[in-house]
Amino acid sequence: MTVRLTVAQALLRFLSAQYTERDGRRRRLIAATWGIFGHGNVAGIGQALLESGPERMPFLQGRNEQAMVHAAVGYARQSGRLSTHAVTTSIGPGATNLVTGAALATVNRLPVLLLPGDTFATRPADPVLQQLEVPWAGDVSVNDTLRPVSRHFDRISRPEALIPAALQAVRVLTDPVQTGAVTLALPQDVQAEAYDWPEEFFADRVWRVRRPRPDRDELAEAAEAVRGAARPLLVAGGGIRHSAAGAALAEFAEATGIPVAVTQAGKGSLAHDHPAGVGAIGHTGTATADSLAREADLVIAAGTRLTDFTTASATLFRDPGVRFLGLNLDPYDAHKLAAKALVCDARTGLEELRDALAGHRVDPAYEAAYQDGTRQWERLVDRAWQTPDEDAVPTQAQALGLLDSLVDPSDILINAAGSLPGDLHRLWRPRSADQYHVEYGYSCMGYEIPAAIGVALAAPGRPVWALVGDGTYLMNPTELVTAVQEGIPIKVVILDNHGYASIGGLSRAVGGEGFGTAYRFRGPDGAYDGEPLPVDLALNAASLGMVVISARTIGDLRKALAEARGSDRPTCVYAQTRTPDTVSGPPPAQAWWDVPVAETATRSSAALAREEYDRQAAQRRRHL
Structure with missing residues (x-):
């Protein structure tokens, strides 16, 4: 028996019948599909999603393609890699916007299914809107940028090719060794093409996640x-x-x-x-x-x-x-x-x-x-957490300490980049096995907010915190709109230090003198050392629909975090932070990190940094 469906309709029906099973627990593999529609997917995947309905394939509307992948990855990690989301985009920039998210998923070994639209397989109009023309390779499209960041890539140029391609895609997604981003590029004409599919293609299929024993x-x-x-x-x-x-x-x-x-x-x-x-x-x-x-x-x-x-x-x-x-x-x-x-x-x-x-x-x-x-180390953590003056501007570590005093095992913290990962890794005391969610395999600025949405979808009812600096917030705040639209009560904490503080510190350590890392006006000598920029991140978050609580002091922040935790609406806490002193601040790095320093330089800061670099690099060894 066969059933006549378009390629897009068949793909969604197939995905809705795929399950994982580990230790006797069965879960749906593709729990939902994120999408932003354009001419490359609106008449194919878009129509198929409409026809499938939310019972067969729930749909989530995104604002940025990279962010949709981050949300899917957050969901996958919180789900123990046993369930994930698919992401559909149009051709052109919608597809290439997936690359960063795909790299993050693959580096972190987290499953996500990418379904970018592609240019016409039959080439009735050549080139089409947003097509990249490669004179020496007519079969190349911008989707080929996803090959090196995907654990599996295929282009569905004929309807019947979907059957083996879809099976291979799911095999990789459910393989604990090979998993990562999987890309099925879908030419826009093939998406809408009908085919007579064998009914067994749509039967429920269970993929058991192996636990290999040691030799x-x-x-x-x-x-x-x-x-x-x-x-x-x-x-x-x-x-x-x-x-x-x-x-x-x-x-x-x-x-x-x-x-x-x-x-x-x-x-x-x-x-x-x-x-x-x-x-x-x-x-x-x-x-x-x-x-x-x-x-x-x-x-x-x-x-x-x-x-x-x-x-x-x-x-x-x-x-x-x-x-x-x-x-x-x-x-x-x-x-x-x-x-x-x-x-x-x-x-x-x-x-x-x-x-x-x-x-x-x-x-x-x-x-x-x-x-x-x-x-002894825990006593240093206690010291960094201390807040003796309720009227003082908090340091970043003190802000984390206030949160530490508030959370219980149900809370989940999400972070990815800047100076926060270092403080969190050294200082945070996880209350549960899944409380600490720091993406540091790819350390991708802009991951936190969309990932928080994905985590909240996978762990409904639990407080989910996205911890971001001002630099990270400005990279990718757009999914706040999605949180508001869907009523997902994530808690976003913006700690504003007026620039890329982490890289600023690294820059000074390697002789770069903090060049280009502050969010300030240019001073008299042309450097970014003037007054802080008049950017109101709290107002920005409010304009996107968030409930916003601003905090100036440690006492304010203590109350704001408690209010945010109890909120049933998407809520943002905004606070400016100060640089800690060396006595009460968090302990410094306890080990080196190799960031090469200029071998020749006229500025003394770089020359001194090179001396320290050579001293540290001399301790490097090969283990054979």
């Missing part, structure tokens, strides 16, 4: 390596969260006494007050975790990609005999730093490694020392 020999070697280590350290990455392996991690740490440090993506996978928890690692890490990393003779890299922030640009692991054990589902990551590989699911791997180590525990003196170091 027996690899497991034995891993256990031997752990037993032979005097100073082991486990680094927990995002794979722990994706695998829902938090309980297994806690049990492993309790059984062995091995300390656990967390990456940005892994923070929250172990309770902040767990006896084995030593906090964040790397450039934005705690003194305790980074000290342990420098002295470790075995590093168990569990579910982490070992990026430069985690390894302090290959300067952190300094013990001459340090070795690595890569516990990862992806062989590519498991073998990094010449590690012994334990290729498996994070949860099953930790459970079986714990059993293989039965009776083994680290030296009690080692355990007592790192626990004492953690207690």
